[in-house]
Amino acid sequence: MHIDEIIKEAIEYISPKKVDESVVVDPKAKGKAKGKADETAVVDIFEGKKTDNYKLFAQQIKDAYFSADALPRKVDLAEFVLDDLLLNGLVIERLKLLTEGTKSKGPDSIKDGVKREREIIKQLDDIEQAAQAAAADPKGKNKAPKGGPNPEQLNAELNEIRSFKAQGWILIGYP
Numbered sequence: 330m331h332i333d334e335i336i337k338e339a340i341e342y343i344s345p346k347k348v349d350e351s352v353v354v355d356p357k358a359k360g361k362a363k364g365k366a367d368e369t370a371v372v373d374i375f376e377g378k379k380t381d382n383y384k385l386f387a388q389q390i391k392d393a394y395f396s397a398d399a400l401p402r403k404v405d406l407a408e409f410v411l412d413d414l415l416l417n418g419l420v421i422e423r424l425k426l427l428t429e430g431t432k433s434k435g436p437d438s439i440k441d442g443v444k445r446e447r448e449i450i451k452q453l454d455d456i457e458q459a460a461q462a463a464a465a466d467p468k469g470k471n472k473a474p475k476g477g478p479n480p481e482q483l484n485a486e487l488n489e490i491r492s493f494k495a496q497g498w499i500l501i502g503y504p
Contacts (some may be wrong), residue, residue, distance in 0.1 A: 339387035339419055340395065343372070375426045381442065383422040390415050392486050393434070441492045449487045 375383070394410050410416055456477065 332416065335420060335423060336390065336416075338374075339383065342380075343384050343387045343391065357455055378426050378429050380426065383419070383426055386415055386419040386422055390419060412447070428449050446487060446490050449483050449490075451471075453480060453483055453487075 390410055390412075393415070393431065
């Protein structure tokens with residue numbers, strides 16, 4: 330997302346558009362009672378999240394750099410905002426809001442996953458070697474150990490560990 334879109338989104342978030350509450354009568358509309366206005370729901374993109382700091386930065390940017398309610402069109406909004414601290418604060422708060430409530434894996438859990446992956450691979454190798462030894466012995470002296478870990482469960486756990494989805498942000502060309 331470009332910084333212009335972030336600024337525009339923030340200012341629109343603190344200055345929601347007013348819904349026209351005038352009476353709308355459409356002669357072609359069937360099933361609607363006359364005199365009722367069409368209802369439009371305002372969607373809060375950060376509903377249920379702590380938006381106080383986000384609103385604060387947006388309001389400070391709006392008050393300092395944009396006097397009218399309407400934003401200038403087809404211009405680089407970041408050029409109007411000369412305070413890098415406000416821009417940084419706005420972007421950081423937006424990222425916090427977008428990632429709030431998401432479950433993220435920290436470095437320790439990733440390390441634990443790598444360790445567990447190594448253990449599983451070793452267990453699968455041991456199971457495979459035992460199965461090969463049992464198959465190669467015609468007299469049945471080297472039987473595969475029973476009651477050990479289930480290879481299907483180990484493979485499922487290994488696939489789950491390997492299906493790690495990296496999530497994060499990279500800021501490119503940011504002031």
